Amino acid sequence: MSNPISGLPESTDFVPCIGMTEDSLILLERNRCSVDPWDTVDIKPNIEVLERGVPSFYLSCYDMLLTEEAACLVKVSDGSSALAVHMNRMESREEPEQCPVIDSQENGLSPGLEGQMEDRSLEQVQSMVVGEVLKDIETACKLLNITPDPTEWNTGNVQKWMLWTEHLYRLPHAGKAFQELTGKDLCAMSEEEFRQRSPLCGDTLHAHLDIWKSAAWMKDKCSAVDTKTTGSEELWSEADSSCSGQPIHLWQFLRELLLKPHNYGRSIRWLNKEKGIFKIEDSAHVAKLWGLRKNRPAMNYDKLSRSIRQYYKKGIIRKPDVSQRLVYQFVHPV
């Protein structure tokens, strides 16, 4: 699937079907469906769970996100936060400030067994979705080499994010209209101002930024208070090779992609993880990702593969014993 936030697929046109009604889906769903141009990721587990585990009722993303954890996020973020805003927009159009509380459901309305089970799965689903969103953002951050918190972005980061989001939604290029803005500037802008700068996709960009803002807020507040949220906290604390400071090497980048089959399994995957043998399934996509990461818009597989070949004599990557197209092997598998 294409991650809502970090998704990137290109040639894929597969549209994950969640048990949600189309008109009730906003960004989250929209992303998933609006596969960006390149990515190709698998269908997320939560989607499957949704279909099977909660078949009886349709949830909108907003519904799903309106749980305690999401709700807290919504409230605190003063209603301007992304997740919140969209929920409100969808859910209860005229009462934006009212955060539906779960209690109300439990207590009065449908006390039946069904209701309880629904609530339970609802919570699971909700936390799952929130977790997925955070995960996607985190993945995108590593990919773009930017921080999750938009307020920390410089103008260059903003442009990167713009490029990324445009790709994700297949939007026309609008980055120029935001050229001189920092992340703080961006965050301070209203949806209207976004539209003024980009009539075509200002709304989408603004909505997407809202999600990032909310996620950053969540990371900030919730992680401080021990949150046993959804098991997603580790997503933010996990430290890997990308934190080493030095400019990332291609082989490190490939390893990172391989570590996330969930997101990139359709583009690059292990054939034999123990031996470090992997296959590039979608050469164009992997090259595109690499180009994004290195700010090399003209990157393609021809050049990426040349870089891989440089590793031959260095003993970092080699061709496997039985040479196959698009298959390589790490000389020192971890």
Next chain:
DNA sequence: GATTAGGAATAGG
């Protein structure tokens, strides 16, 4: 037609 292998020049940190 895409992929592979490497030489060679150049960028860029």
Next chain:
DNA sequence: CCTATTCCTAATC
């Protein structure tokens, strides 16, 4: 100095 990028030729699948 180093790695990566760019460009290119020739061979291979």
